[in-house]
Amino acid sequence: ASFLQVAKTVDGIPFGITSNKDVLKELGVSDDAIVLLKKFDEGRNELTSSIDEASIREFIQSNQLPLVVDFNPQTAQKIFGGEIKVHTLFFGSKKSDDYEKLRGEFQTAAKDFRGKTLFVFVDSDDEENERVLEFFGLKTTEVPAVRLITLKDEMSKFKPESSEITSNVLTTFVKSFFDGTLKPHLLSQEIPEDWDKTPVKVLVGKNFHSVANDKSKTVLVAFVAPWCGHCKQLTPIYEQLGEKYKDSDDVVIAKMDATANELEDIKVQSFPTIKLFPKNSDEVIDYTGARTVEALVSFIDSDGKDGGKAATTEEPAEQQEGEEAEEGEEEPVHEDL
Missing domain, CATH: 3.40.30.10 (Glutaredoxin)
Known part of the structure; x- marks a missing residue:
């Protein structure tokens, strides 16, 4: 039965x-x-x-899957749709001289973790995998490389301390994740020299907290993605908002590319996400109102009371495949890789 x-x-x-x-x-x-x-x-x-x-x-x-699964459109559903939510990824070029040797080391390490994490090979030579590399903050010049991602609860990424790809290094790396001793690897761009020279300030992982958590100012941050259509629609509105507050001593209008910069304490589940960090407060308030200059001004001037709600870690309902987001909705942060 x-x-x-x-x-x-x-x-x-x-x-x-x-x-x-x-x-x-x-x-x-x-x-x-x-x-x-x-x-x-x-x-x-x-x-x-x-x-x-x-x-x-x-x-x-x-x-049901090989010890090392080759990432492609045919295997993607089994990788992401399966019960195993921890994935160890080896990014490499099949054309490289040491490909077979490195894959052998990767496969040897995989034997100790069958059923606990999927070991996945991502071919950096395949143009269709370019978005996967970007998602992990990698360029083709930086492979071979290994990363680990967990999709349990809140998504987190991890990077080995050593760039050496051997079965011993990999085994220690994955074991430390399951032991709970591994800290997430957070992406961050370098701080632009002119990050504060425009009405809308540019934040990255390295300067986010010093700006957003400045208790002397009320800070509004839009978390965006370069490919997000709704973010592009927001841009002229947000720039007008920046112009309105550019001479203010206690209000900062800022944005951050959340695909290239990650924060341990703030998880962005959809784009664009707008959050308010009120002056003299530890509260973080999510914006839920209309994306107009007037509505955003009201949100800021009311310290988040008009058009906002206390930030939560709950994920929004997933958008059905083939459905386009309505005006005012957000685009999911997880696209099909």
């Missing part, structure tokens, strides 16, 4: 039941067992004890 229940809900894998003696003999099975046959790695896996619905699902989840 457990096997049939799992078979009804798992896509992409053919299921079969047999008690035929010839088949059992061919498979080398003498007792009750679940056998997973595949055309990669060890060729087969067996589950022979504690067989119930939960263990069958875990068994399939742990063994």
Whole structure:
């Protein structure tokens, strides 16, 4: 019954039941067992004890993909849609002289973490993977490189201390994540020399807190993405807002590219996200009003009471594929990589 229940809900894998003696003999099975046959790695896996619905699902989840999964449009859904939400990624070029050696080291490390994290190879030569590299703040000149990402609760990225790619270094890196001793790797651009020379100040990870948490000022920050259509629509409105407050001593209008700069204490779930950091307060207030100059002015001048709500860590409902966001809505931060 457990096997049939799992078979009804798992896509992409053919299921079969047999008690035929010839088949059992061919498979080398003498007792009750679940056998997973595949055309990669060890060729087969067996589950022979504690067989119930939960263990069958875990068994399939742990063994249905190769030890090292090549990232491409065909595997993306299994990688991101699966139950394993911790992914260790190796960015490299298949054309490089040391590709096979480095992949071998990566695969060796993967054996110790099967079922806990997916080890994924991302080919930096494939133009379709350019966005994936950008998402991790990497350029093709910086590969080979390894990163780890967890999609549990709040998304976080991690970077090894060493750039050396060996099974020992990788094992220590991944183990330290599961031990809870690894600190997230936060992206930050360099502070532009003219970051404060325009009405809308430019923030990056390295100067965000010194500006936004300045208790002597009320600071409005728009978290944007360069590819976001709604952010582009907001730009002229936001620039008018900056002009209005450019001579103010206690109001700062600022923006930050949240795809290239990350903050440990603020997670941006959609674009654009607008937050107010009121003067003489530790409160952070999310803007929920209309994207007009008048509405934003009212939000600022009321210290966030008009058109705002206390910041929360809840994620917004996901936009259905193929649906366009309505005016005033945000674009999800997680695009298909």
